[in-house]
Structure formats: structure tokens, C-alpha cells
Amino acid sequence: MSAQAPSAVILIRAERFTPNPATAADNAFQGDAPAGQSDDDTAAHALAEMDALADALRAAGVRVHVFADEDHTRPDSVFPNNWLSTHAGGMVAVYPMYASNRRHERRADVLEMLKSSYRVQTIVDYSGLEPDGIFLEGTGAMVLDHVSRVAYTARSYRADTHVLERFCTDFGYEPMAFDAVDSAGVPVYHTNVIACIGTDVALIALEMIPDEDRRAQVRERLSVNGRTVVELTEDQIREFAGNAVELCGRTPEGRRRYVMTMSARAHRSLRPDQVAAIEESCEIVSVDIPTIELAGGSVRCMIAGVHLDRRPSAEQELTEAVEAINEDAPGTLDGSDLIRADEGADA
Template structure:
């Protein structure tokens, strides 16, 4: 099994969803809801999209842990990858968040589920850096190459290089920080909107890295072990083509199945030649989530991958009543 593609994920099913005004200033991907739509209507549409993502992943044979969230003060809780990451060998990281109204997205019940259902040796919590104005928003701020052990990060308010270095020391990654901007000179707020790293393919907008030497260094590091690079345009990035994630599922007969999960909007933006390169190593699975994308994130932001070994004594049961029922389709169990 690839170290890059987790076979289990955590999703948050948020009953209340609206684009977060506290993050709009530096998130150029956010958009206002359609005129005339109430918050209740927006939330209902987003909830249906969250369920569609969970359903598509389960149908691909991915193990999905869904946590309900009825707290109306957490507009971005559908994006758990910003506060949580897991790592082979039993390590978990908890991250400092830039927007104050996002900091209570961190949930003890998610961590308890991980500890009871997977082998967790240590949890390193960086959230204490928030009072000092130092932030690193998880696998939004970093795109991690778990195979070559490289942490790619576009420098921003949400990706401080000092805590990046600290994370890399603690977890054994090589830091690869760079500046990335759009055609108007606006910094990219999260690295995972412009880059996705799979086992054998990477989707990345290299042209958004203005320093040519750094751009070449990123390309070289991505391809050193034979990985192919699909170069995205800025337009494709704005359609969330970079906000994808490779996962490992199962077919109906139990064989491994590698998939690249992305939004339908992202899939439509890709050229045929780009799709062909991606599908040489994994199948594209796309879900239409236009409401959730109003918040400036897409499918990758919704998924916190679980790179941990499962416990075989967990009884195939969720650890908390907050965890929604998990499908046992295709004989995979919970």
C-alpha cells in the first residue's frame, strides 16, 4: 500500500455552513452566496454535498469516519484537514489556526476515536502558538509527500516558516517553503489549493511560484523518484483542480483501488491530456460541491486522511456517539 494514499479518512458533517467572513480577507477563493439565499438554504445544500462526498468515498471502498457538528459558531468545521494530520508510525499533529473563530474546530472526540480505533503513539499539539500569532494550518498550509518525506509550503499568514521547521523536525520531513502568488500578486493562502501530491503523479501550479530557481527546485524534488507532474494553470487552480487528494480504496472483490478525489468543477477544468496522466496511476472520482466551494476550499480541504495502523481489537465500532454510522459495504467493516 502506498504511504501517500490513506485508506481511511475523517469528515465533518456540519449542520451549519456559511462562508467564513473572518477568513475572507486573505482567501481569494471565497465567494459570496447567491443573492436571496438564506443561511438555512445554504446550509441544507452544503449538507447534501457533504453526504455526497462521504457516499462517493465509501462507494470507492474508502473507510469513512463522519463526525456530526451541530455547533453553529463553526462555519468552517467541514474542513478538518486544517487542524489535524496523522502520520505513519502512530503520530498525530494538532495545529494553530489563523482565524480565532476556527480554533474551536479542534475536537477531543476525533482524537479519542483515532486513539481507540488506530495505533496512536503520540499527539503533538502546536495550538499553543496561537497567542504568539504563529500559525500552520495543517495539510492546508502544507502539502506532504509522505514517500520522500518533504513538506511543501507556500508562505503566508497561515504557514509560518518557523513552525514549519519545528513540524519537520518533530515528524521527520524536509521543509520546502516557497512564495506563491496569483497573476495579481496576491499570495496563495493555502498550499493545497495549488498542489496535490499522489504516489506517482503530482498536480501543481508551478507558474504561481515567481522565483524561477525555487520553481525548478520544487519540480526537481517532486520528480526525483519518478513521479510525473501535471502542471496546472492559474485558471485551473481557481477551479480547485489543485485541491484533490489521492486515496486507497477497495474494489468489490477486495483489490486495492487508488483514486484521486476532487470536485466536479475541478474535473471539468482539466484537459484530456492531464486526465490521461492522472488516470495512468489512479481513477478520478469527482463530486459536485458548489456550495462548499463558496468557502474557498474543495474536496481536499474536507478530508483529513488517516495514515495510522488500525487496531484489530476495535470491534469495528466508532469510539464515540458523535461518529455517524459507518458503512460496512464491500465487507470492509467500519
């Protein structure tokens, strides 16, 4: 399995979704609900879009963990990748958030699920940096190459390079920071709206990196191991073409399949040659989410990938325990003996 493409994801089913006014100042991708549309209608449309994404991922054979959120004070909770990331080796990071009304999106129940269902060794919590005005909004602020161990980061209020260096030291990544702006000179608020890194393909708007030397360095670093670099235009970025994520699913027959997940709007913006380049290594799975995209994020922002090893089921643990005992004393136990012993202890 590729280290880049997780086979499980976390989604938040935000029942009171609405574009967040607290993030509009520096998010040039954010929009308003259609005139005359009530908050209830906006929330209902968004819920249908979240459910459609979950269904599409399950159909692709991706394991989906969905958490409900009924809190009307968390308008952006549908975007969990900003406060949480997971990493091979049992590492989990929790991040400091720029908008104060986003900071209580962090959820203990999500972390508890990870600890109970996956092998979690360490949780590193950077959220204590918020009172100092220092922020790093997870895999929104960083686009991580888990294979080459590089953290690509567009500098912004939401991506402090001091925290970036601290994260890279703690988690074993090389920082690759750069400036990225649109044609009006407005800084890109999150790196993951302009770049997506898959196992064998990367999508990125190199034209939005004004420093030519840094642009060339980013391109070279992305392609050094043979990865195809698909260059996106600023117009395509405004259609969220960069806000995609590669996942590892399964066919109905159990074979591994890699899927590039994006919004239908993003998919429509791609040229045929770009689609062909992506489909050389993975299938495109797209879902229409126009309501959620009003908040300035798209499919990538909705997905927190799980890069952790699963814990064995109770049955697997039982089998492993029996095998371990019988290695030392062959024939000592079978599974039924251990079950009866456990039942007696519980009683």
C-alpha cells in the same frame, strides 16, 4: 499500500455551514452565497454535498469516519485537515489556526476515536502558539510527500516557516518553502489549493511560483523518484483543480484501488491530456460541491486522511492472546475458554 494514499478519512458533517467572514480577507478563493439564498438553504445544500462526498468515498472502498457538528459558530468546521494530521508510526499533529473563530474546531472526540480505533503513540499539539500569532494550518498550509518526506509550503499568514521547521524536526520531513502568488500578486493562502501529491502523479501550478530557481527546485524534487508532474494553470487553480487528494480504496472484490478525489468543477477544468496522465496511476472520483466551494476550499480541504495502523478488533485481539499463550504452553486455551474467563471477570 502506498504511504501517500490513506485508506481511511475523517469528514465533518457541518450542519450550519456558511462562508466564514473571518477568513475572507486573505482567501481570494472565497465567495458569497447566491443573492436571496437564506442561510438555512445554504446549510441544507452544503449538507447534501457533504453526504454525496461520503457516499462517493465509501463506494470507492474508502473507510469514512463522519462526525456531526451542529455548532453554528464553526462555519468552517467542514475543513478538518487544517487542524489535524496523522502520520505513520502513530504520530498525530494538532495545529494553530489563523482565524480565532476556527480554533474551537479542534475536537477531543475525533482524537479519542483515533486513539481507540488506530495505533496512536504521540499527539504533538502546536495550538499553544496561537497567542503569539504563529500559525501552521495543517495539510492546508503544507502539502506533504509522505514517501520522500518533504513538506511543500507556500509562505503566508497561515504558514509560518518557524513552525514549519519545528514540525519537520518533530515528524521527520524536509521543509520546502516557497512564495506563491496569483497574477495580481496576491499570495496563495493555502498550499493545497495549488498542489496535490499522489503516489505516482503530482498536480501543481508551478507558474504561480515567481522565483524561477525555486520553481525548478520544486519540480525536480517532486519528480526525482519518477513521479509524473502535471502542471496546472492559474485558471485551473481557480476551479480548484489543485485541491485534490489521492486515497486508497478497495474494489467490491477486495482488490486495492487508488483514487484521485476532487470536485466536479475541478475535474471539468482539466484538459484530456491531464486527465490521461492522472488516470495512468489512479481513477478520478469527482463530486459536485459548489456550495462548500464558496468557503474557498474544495474536496481536499474536507478530508483529513488517516495514515495510522488500525487497532485489531476485539476478536482479533482475543485470537492473538490465545496464540501467544499457546506458544508458551500448547493446548492451554482455546478461544471459548478465554471468552468464558472474560465473562466471569465482567460479572
